[in-house]
Amino acid sequence: MKRSIKRLVAFVFLFLALNNTTAQSIPDSLAQKIDKLFSQWNNPNTPGCAIGVVRNDSLIYAKGYGMANLEYGIPITPETIFHMASVSKQFTAYSIVLLARQGKLRLDDDIHQYLPWFPDLKEKITIRHLLNHTSGIRDQWQLLAIAGTRLDDVITQDHIVKILSKQQALNFKPGEKYSYSNSGFTMLAEIVKAVTGQSLRRFTDSAIFKPLGMKQTHFHDDYTEIEKNRAYSYQRKNLFTFSNSVLSYSNAGATSLFTNINDLSKWVMNFYTPVAGTAADIDQLVQKGKLNNGVELNYALGISSDTYKGYKQYSHSGGDAGFRTYLTVLPELKMGFMVFSNLAEVNTYEKTYQLVDLFIKDTSAKVNADIRMDSSRAIIKDEGRAKNFTGDFISEDGAQFSFVLRNRKLYWERYGNSDLLYPGLKDSFTVARSPEIKFVFSTTPGKSVLVNQYWPDNKRLLVKYATDSIQTDNQLQMYAGLYYCPELDCKYTIVAKDHELILTSNKYNDSKLKLVGKDHLFTDYWWMRHLKTISGNNKKIIGFEVNDGRIMHLRFNKIQ
Structure with missing residues (x-):
């Protein structure tokens, strides 16, 4: 009897698996390689993934692996609706871009023009700062958690606005640094509402989703609303079982887009064949941000803008509760790749690029990944002075590093990693493998040892501390x-x-x-x-x- 039931279950899952793939236009051998990437979740007892590959004007391959709902045995398909987490941000940003083209706002406007409830912190914060994560505004999820709100509680838009309206200081001067802030995108949603009189959900539906034919897509701003064919959220409980990872958001802007592989493929195509908006709007969306000092960021407006294997790419990840999502578009190839999961442990970033690598070749200029160490460059002439710079250091934001002198060479050590340093001018050192990272040592009149760390889009100060102080x-x-x-x-x-x-x-x-x-x-x-x-x-x-x-x-x- 038990064998018959097992055979029946296996047959049903095989039948469902054969029906959770769109019509494919790739070779069977390639499809088999894709299946191998996701084989761990291709069974009826685990959450899983939905994947999609877009080329030109077609979704050439899409498939689901594992279950959208474990309790009712519902499999994931390309039609399964996923909560997209921070992949949502590009749609919030694009709404702002569309409104700017209509002349209803400017990206360099002060946010107080539209959000009078946000406190005056004696700094000009622009819409562009929000879009680029350079505003200095503290992140809403950490603020809520510190205040005692669990992220699996019901969190409404009004709840977030209320806590943001009480901010008394910024993390840093606007434009001085890049620091990812979900708060900025909730505030952008509120700017859309202030300008149009519509919620972000209503505006994006009319301005983006309807023109693209994305009929199964919306900003889910009411957690009580029933949504057919949605995936549920899970985390691993132990080796063999899973538990629900509760998500009850009733907020939109930083997160909460609901969509599926089939619908999001149409958005991918919009990057290189615009239907919602224009090519100029897309160019604005993917324009990289800049800091006050002129340093260019890889983050644009709600989306990252860089290269992969020599090609331009626009990408973003997402993670809320048990949902993990990733989208990348390679506009020069007119291709896009998507991996969504409803299990917190799935590395959708890694899986997306494993998928990409099956389809495209590397055209980038070849650089020897194993940078050869020039030991002679690392030799320190004044070893006695360098000993002053060894020891344990900590930064204001809690980063802990050590500097160790071995065989007249200085090493930077942190979290189990060790990097050789090359000495430069005036007690400065650069990381041999990553010369864009620089350390400058100094000593205060009180004999405290300090080190300034610099890297392309940020910096920090670290102070030496004693590790042998036992507290009574x-x-x-x-x-x-x-x-x-x-x-x-x-x-x-x-x-x-x-x-x-x-x-x-x-x-x-x-x-x-x-x-x-x-x-x-x-x-x-x-x-x-x-x-x-x-x-x-x-x-x-x-x-x-x-x-x-x-x-x-x-x-x-x-x-x-």
Whole structure:
């Protein structure tokens, strides 16, 4: 009886698998290579992937692997609707581009012209800053999480607007750095609404999706709305089972596009044969951003703009809950590649480029990937001076590096990696394998050792710290207390207990704190992994800042 059931299940899945592929126009041998890439998820017991390959004006290959819904045994097909996460951003950006062409706004307009609710932080923030992730505005997801909102809670557009309207400072001066900020794209959706009187969902439906015939696509701004044929979101529970990864977003702009392989293929074609908008609009969408110092970014307007194998490419990834998505368009070849998944562990970036590599050859100028090390260039003449630069360093945002001297050569070590450094002028060093990364060492009058790290679109300052300072219980007690954030109206408590520091709140499980040096605390929370303590004139701790990832200088004051 059990064998009969297993045979039946296998037969049903085989039947479904034969019906989850569009009519293909590629050789069988190539289709088999694609199947091999996704074979891990080609069964009825796992979530999986949907893939698509576009050439010229056709979707030449599309297929689903695994299940859209494990509870009801519904397989993934090219028609399966996926939540696209940050792949959504290019549609929000394109809405702004279309409105700019209509003369309803300009990319260099101050955002306060359209968003009077956003606080005046004494800096001009433009629409272009939002589009390029150079605004300095703190990221909405981290702000919400710090305030106590879990990302699997219901999160509405109004909820995000309210928390953004209370920001009291920027991460940095607009245009000074690139730092990915989902907040900017929620604000762009609100600008679309302010200019047109329509929600982003309604505007994109009329201006983009209907002209392209994308009938199964929309911004899903109401989590209670029923959507037929949608994939559900999963994460791995253990080796053999999965659990639901809940997503209840009722917001749009940074995320929340619902679409499928068949529909998104039409958007791919719009990059090189525009139907919604014009070629000039596409050129505007993929124009690279620039920092105030003139450094050009690889990020354009809601989409990355660079090259792959010698060809121009426009691409973006996405990840929310268990959804992982990736899209890349190679306009010179009139091709596009898509991989969507409803399982958090799937690396859709890697799988997309494995798929691309089956179709295109490398035409880029050949560069020896194994850069040969010139040991003679790495020899340090003044070894005694170089010893001052060795040790452990930490940055304001919590990056931890070490510099080690071995055989008269200096090495940069971090997170299990080691890189040889070439000495330059005035205590400067460059990374042998990546000469665009530079370190400049200096010493303060108080004998503190500092190092400035530079790379193409950013920089940071690191300070040397002692690793052998053991804290007594009395010293740990200095960190203990109740800390309050006026911007987010939330509290956390640090407790000294059993020779350790514990971070606790009413919303989350407790987290042990790791003390690095005297000023840096590290937590287990993804939303505030690094805290930098603030001391008063009497050297007593009066607060801390959350300096981590997309949040900088978020102040908590010690009130007890």
